[in-house]
Amino acid sequence: MTRPLLLAAALAATVLTAVPGVSLAGDASKVTLVYEHELPNVPGKSIRGVLVEYPPGGSSEGHTHPSSAFIYATxxxxAIRSQVNDxxxxxxxxxxxxxxxPGDRHGVSANDSQTEPARLLAVFVVDTDETELVYPLK
Incomplete structure (x- = not known):
């Protein structure tokens, strides 16, 4: 296997373990870890970029993130319909x-369109040893 294929396979495996618990209503969505790097000036912390692609009408179930996570999404x-906490x-x-x-509940995260796709980039600052980025609301 060539180096690029090995890297792609490793990234795919990382995505499957880093973003479990993300399930979408409607058509399947695509959630991809696109960036990961330990912060050299903040020991024990990493930055992770996650690309979330919603098909028309797609939505994520309500969820939280690790208690160490600060998230900035663009x-x-x-258009994305979103609700954080109440x-x-x-x-x-x-x-x-x-x-x-950290500790926020993301109750609504959905494509606001029934006909057009939507994409967002979520950037996490999180403890490096976190293996899961999403936990379904109970």
Whole structure:
């Protein structure tokens, strides 16, 4: 196996272990770990970038993240309907962003369109030893 194929296989395996518990209603979505790096000036912390692609009508189940995670999300395409904690449900369009603090609950995360896809990039600052980034709400 060539080096690029080995790297692709390793990244795929990392995605499957790093983002379990993300399930979407409607058509299947794509969740991809696109970046991971330990922070050299903050021992024990890493930054991870996760690309979430929602098909038309797609949505994630309500979830939380590790208690060490700070998340900054930017909508890259389309419009995302989101609710954090008991705040209002808001629609974020391409170029807009939101953040989640450690311990926040993300009750709504959905494509606001039934006809167009939507994508967002979620950037996590999280403890390096965290293996799961998403936990379903109970």
């Amino acid at each position: 909508v890259l395409e389309g 705040g209002p449900v808001k629609v974020y369009r391409a170029g807009e962003n939101f953040s989640e603090m």
